[in-house]
Amino acid sequence: MYRNFLLILLIPFLAGCQNSIKNLTTTTKSVGDITYNNTIDKKDFTLCDSNNIKQYHNNQKGLEYKGEKIAIIEEFSQNYVPVKCSNCDGLIRIRFIVNCKGETDRFRLISMNEKYEEITFNSKITKQLLTICKSLNGWIPKKIEGKEKDYYQYLIFKIKDGQIIEIMP
Amino acid sequence: MKKFLFFILIPICSWGQPNCNFYLYNKDTLQYKACKTVEYVPFYQYTKQYQEQFDRALKICPYFAYGYKAKSTAYLKSGDFLTWKYLIDKAVEYDTLAYIGYRGWCKYQFFRDYKGAIADIEYLEKKYNSISIGYSAGGEYHLIVAKSVCYSALNDKNKAIEVLEKLFTNKEYNVGPYDYYQLAVTYFQVQDYVNASKYLNKQSEINEIAENAYYKAKIAKINGNDVIYLAEKNRAIQLYNDGKMLFDDYTEHFNKVYLATIIKE
Numbered sequence: 505m506y507r508n509f510l511l512i513l514l515i516p517f518l519a520g521c522q523n524s525i526k527n528l529t530t531t532t533k534s535v536g537d538i539t540y541n542n543t544i545d546k547k548d549f550t551l552c553d554s555n556n557i558k559q560y561h562n563n564q565k566g567l568e569y570k571g572e573k574i575a576i577i578e579e580f581s582q583n584y585v586p587v588k589c590s591n592c593d594g595l596i597r598i599r600f601i602v603n604c605k606g607e608t609d610r611f612r613l614i615s616m617n618e619k620y621e622e623i624t625f626n627s628k629i630t631k632q633l634l635t636i637c638k639s640l641n642g643w644i645p646k647k648i649e650g651k652e653k654d655y656y657q658y659l660i661f662k663i664k665d666g667q668i669i670e671i672m673p
Numbered sequence: 674m675k676k677f678l679f680f681i682l683i684p685i686c687s688w689g690q691p692n693c694n695f696y697l698y699n700k701d702t703l704q705y706k707a708c709k710t711v712e713y714v715p716f717y718q719y720t721k722q723y724q725e726q727f728d729r730a731l732k733i734c735p736y737f738a739y740g741y742k743a744k745s746t747a748y749l750k751s752g753d754f755l756t757w758k759y760l761i762d763k764a765v766e767y768d769t770l771a772y773i774g775y776r777g778w779c780k781y782q783f784f785r786d787y788k789g790a791i792a793d794i795e796y797l798e799k800k801y802n803s804i805s806i807g808y809s810a811g812g813e814y815h816l817i818v819a820k821s822v823c824y825s826a827l828n829d830k831n832k833a834i835e836v837l838e839k840l841f842t843n844k845e846y847n848v849g850p851y852d853y854y855q856l857a858v859t860y861f862q863v864q865d866y867v868n869a870s871k872y873l874n875k876q877s878e879i880n881e882i883a884e885n886a887y888y889k890a891k892i893a894k895i896n897g898n899d900v901i902y903l904a905e906k907n908r909a910i911q912l913y914n915d916g917k918m919l920f921d922d923y924t925e926h927f928n929k930v931y932l933a934t935i936i937k938e
Contacts, residue, residue: 534719536751559719561750561922574931595784597752618786620758658752662785670785673752673924 536656538601538610549601549609551654557601558655560673563646567657567673570642576659577671583636587628587666593618596625596633597660602643604652611637625663633661691739707734711743719747738768742775750923754784773797774807774816782809782924787823794820804843811921815840818852822927825855830863850880851919851926857888858928866892883912884919884930890938909935 532539537557551557560567567573594617601610611634617623637659645652662670693708707730716723724744731740745760761779764772777793780786794816797806806816814822817840825833837856840846857872870892876885890905912918913935919926 530721530724533721534717535724535747536719536753559750564922566920566922566924571933572931573925574933595754597754599752614753614755616754620754622755656751660752660754660784672783672785 536599538599538612538656540610546609549607550603551601552604552652553654556653558646558648558653560602560646560655560657562653562655563648565646568644568646569640570644573671575642576640579640580633580636580661580668580671583639584632584668586668587626587632589626589629589666591617591623592626592629592666593664594623594625595660595662596630597658598633598637599656599658600637601654602645602657603654604645606641606643606645608638608640608643608657626666629663629666703734704737707731707737707740711740714743718743719751723747736767738764738766738772741767742772749779749783752783757783770797770800775810778809778814778816778819781819781823782921785826787826791820791823794823804840804846808849813850815846815849815852818849818855821859822855825859825862826927830859833859834863848879851876851882853879854882854885854888855928857885861888861892866895881912882918883909883932883935884928885909886912887930887935887938894938906935906938 536559569576594615596613596615599612599614600608602608613630613634615623615625615630643657646655647653658673660672661668662672690712691708693705693712696702696705696708710730710733711726714723714726716726724747727740727744730737731744734740741760741764745757745764748757748760757779761772761776765776773793774797777790777797780793781790794806797816804815804817808815809819817836821833821836821840824830824836834856837852837859841848841852841856853872853876857869857876860866860869860872869888873885873889873892876882886905886909890902890909893899893901893905909930910932913932919929
């Protein structure tokens with residue numbers, strides 16, 4: 505009787521413990537994989553080896569772009585028009601694939617406010633960022649073990665009052 | 674004695690693979706069991722297999738802090754700030770002293786969250802009341818140097834200088850590979866060229882980099898010394914081409930200078 509009573513008392517506590525662990529089951533082969541979506545991705549974007557897409561840091565050379573990252577910063581500073589809006593502070597990450605020829609596609613976007621809470625930014629900001637991101641054509645294919653590889657790259661934009669104040673990584 | 678051992682063991686089991694016996698020593702059999710399941714993980718951090726191995730460990734022990742930290746790494750490196758933050762917060766919640774410094778560093782390094790990084794680092798400083806609070810994930814920066822960099826990024830240059838000058842007077846502190854450079858640039862930014870030169874020279878003595886020569890060129894230009902300006906500028910270009918510059922596999926160092934910027938100077 506005493507045992508059953510204890511069990512009943514413990515049920516909410518145990519259930520609470522279980523609920524506190526967010527379900528983060530990885531559905532893709534690797535964290536951050538971007539699968540083809542025929543409604544938004546280019547049909548003619550090809551990969552050298554779709555089973556072995558590397559990460560931008562896998563060859564220990566960091567971000568590789570013709571003219572270095574400053575060339576990317578200049579592209580955004582020349583083409584991005586600041587958007588006047590309130591509550592437009594936070595980070596926007598655009599992740600995509602650079603294929604073995606240096607071409608890009610499969611752009612995906614996530615965003616957060618300064619408290620790391622997921623938010624949706626004003627589309628005037630995100631559309632511009634995506635358009636400029638897609639126009640960048642200086643990506644250098646990663647060379648690993650003597651061969652050009654496909655890889656995942658991302659750019660994170662730190663936005664303050666609708667303006668880009670930093671670009672990462 | 675037990676307390677002493679505990680403090681000795683904290684850094685050892687903080688950011689890298691933990692020593693499972695540490696949990697056993699503390700009679701925490703649940704964390705010990707979870708730890709044993711991830712003593713050998715033959716998969717890359719990004720893979721489903723790696724993530725699932727840690728999921729199983731966390732099922733055994735839902736407060737196994739290292740498990741959350743280990744899972745978070747791939748999300749951090751892929752720029753997924755939302756999932757990373759969820760996981761690393763769990764690690765900090767269950768073992769604050771072991772992971773809050775690491776979280777602070779990552780907030781700065783990957784997401785340029787300067788205020789968040791300062792808060793985490795200052796929390797540790799208050800807890801320990803000493804400079805023994807640890808280093809960046811790659812080991813190049815002491816966390817107090819990282820804090821100074823964050824103040825500098827927030828444009829509180831005087832605070833950034835004060836933090837580093839105080840740290841450098843501590844006899845227990847061993848200067849890091851880019852510490853003098855970071856302080857020199859901050860002095861340069863407040864137009865204190867005497868102190869900027871002093872620390873650029875100190876940096877040259879321990880670890881010469883292109884950026885250091887670049888700032889020496891800038892100061893020579895300000896002082897109207899064309900000969901030194903040109904010599905330092907050319908030296909900066911040479912150092913850069915030789916690969917002797919600020920570099921990181923994942924992100925960029927604070928106060929990094931690009932080759933195009935040096936050439937334009």
